[in-house]
Amino acid sequence: MTDFRYATVVVIGAGQAGLSAGFHLQRAGFASALDGAGAGAGSADIRSFVMLDANPAAGGAWQHRWESLRVRTLNAIFDLPRMSKPDMNPDEPSSTAVSRYFAEFEAANELPIERPVRVSEVRRAGAEAGTAEAGTAGGGYVVETDAGTWHAEYLINATGTWNNPVQPEYPGADTFLGLQQHTRDYVRLEDFAGLRTAVVGGGISALQQLEEISRVTDVLWYTRRPPEWMDTEFDTQAGREVIQRVTSDVEAGRVTGSVVSYTGLPANGLYVRAAKARGVLKRRPMFVAIEPHGVREADGTFTSLDAIVWATGFKGDLAHLEGLGLRTSAGGITMRGTEVLGEPALHLIGFGPSQSTVGANRAGRDAVRAIERQLAGPLPATIA
Template sequence: MTDRVDVVVIGGGQAGLAAGYHLRRRGLGFVVLDAGPAPGGSWQHMWDSLHLFSPADHSSLPGRLMPTRPGQTYPDARHVVDYLTDYEKRYDLPVQHGARVHSVHREGDRLLTESDAGAWRTRAVISATGTWSRPFFPAVPGRTTFTGRQLHTVNYRAPADFTDQRVIVVGGGNSGAQIAADLTLHGRAQVTWATRRPPRFLPDDIDGRALFGIATARRRALDTGRPDTGGVASLGDIVAVPPVRAARDAGLLHTTPMFTRLTADGVRWADGSHSGADAIIWATGFRPALAHLAPLNLRGPRGHIPTDGTRALGEPRLHLLGYGDWTGPASATLIGAGRPARDAAGQITDLLH
């Protein structure tokens, strides 16, 4: 048990590191508890061909520009891991890896954080655990009877793993489009891309730079009582990154309406027909990883914790970073993590002083 810090930050990915940067600038004592064995957050688990939506200079955390690499306009996941590793060391952030947090409790005027690294009684907590550890699988009939391979986005690595297989990719978002494109461009699999509605591609000239601006404008409009602009969702669901664009333009990337159920050896379609399948890749999104906060009894609709900015409405000593637009515009992105982290550090400073 220790009382040597003011703040515990839970999660050492991009949001947790941005929080550490701003806490350090505020002169607060803190520790970052990260479940992963090494720096890099969820980026160290991404598939081989994944690239960011934005160039390096628009994918940076506060205080340190992401360096560019020759021949790479959009950084790959390895580049991001290297950048986050360097960031952690550059600012000498007190990150303890392999320190999974199990629970946060109220204990008088403190919050008690219990982890593999021990228990910490602190005056404030920042939760920045993201969503990667909570992949979502839809309740599709027959999912438990399918005898082939089922995996989520978190388990996908490379097309070579599916050579000569019949693969169905499920999901009409960015991950589904990128994985389907990867398999069709670079693999030898028979690929079917199943979506609940036809895919909506964003204009080809829109990347992460524009998306951040659009998300920020929407948040400002809502905060000032102006009409909802619709944000990024009003334009489309899928960023046409170069591999997706290449597969689409080559006529390789097309979808079929979602199947109605899985069978032992494939899927059944709405018209009653059947297709055999060796593997199903569920690119069906994630949910916030908030189980460690369950003792605080703060969960609201859709599993979210109601917040005012980043501060939990039911517990002013708790801030949430990096879970999506409900914790700050584009806060689940590299470039979007900095501003909510700065605001949280400022509010915690005011609370403690």
């Protein structure tokens, strides 16, 4: 018989989306599964939840941001539910400032978080041995982790993208003798002092690192296509339009792009203005191959380099869900709100339309409301 622990809801991830879900579960009366609430009972009267976080401390992906990314250069940090963010020193690294805020939120709400716990696989419980002890008749999900097995009636996935960096394959990449790293591994601009560097990517992180590294060395900027600049302020109406576009893609089962692929780049951002003033905001078409000491340009010429930074973004960290067969033929995951179509007990938050921090907050709330409705039973047709 399989040893496992039981929770009505398992939340995977404790970044902004996960914390929002945890907050709303607690407000809805779900107890901590870490205290044994509902263990082995399967009773609708005893609802419990647990949050599993792969990180060693509070802060989600923020704790891993590069040291030179300061509070003053951030686009925005939205408040967590019912806890306004404190005043932050604009010169403090965002990794410590935001992580401290998240830690205070966790402590104030006494959320049942286990960390570091990495989820390796999620599968449907089926008739698996042991699940009947929870009174579930074999329903729900089995969540395998490096710290044991959980059985959950409902799953809220809030794993974000940090652990799934995208690094394109280019001929000769393995022959390059200089420094190569992804944004995920970037720590500080001083590491590039005196190294002629290529920054690859058309997103906000690429622009930030382009501007930063250009303070200490020569930098070249490469993108697959010319950037689209957003000349106006990103207001509420523009935000709604972007969310609608992303929602349309998700509901059609299409793969969604990065946030900036929908919004465009902020032409008046602080780092954009600084890069422009320094004369480095000059986009080059992508090179076609990498050689030991540089890259071969599209026109056949050679450019010498000492380092390449792949600021090429991230995709949803969903490898642990692959066994559920959620993807469409187009490679996306079809959703209605936070719910995966055809998988009503599984909710994805901080994904698709809720990739932004404000969207993540709302998605956490919406997922919990959906689970409450499901636990209450089928809605009348006139309401549904």
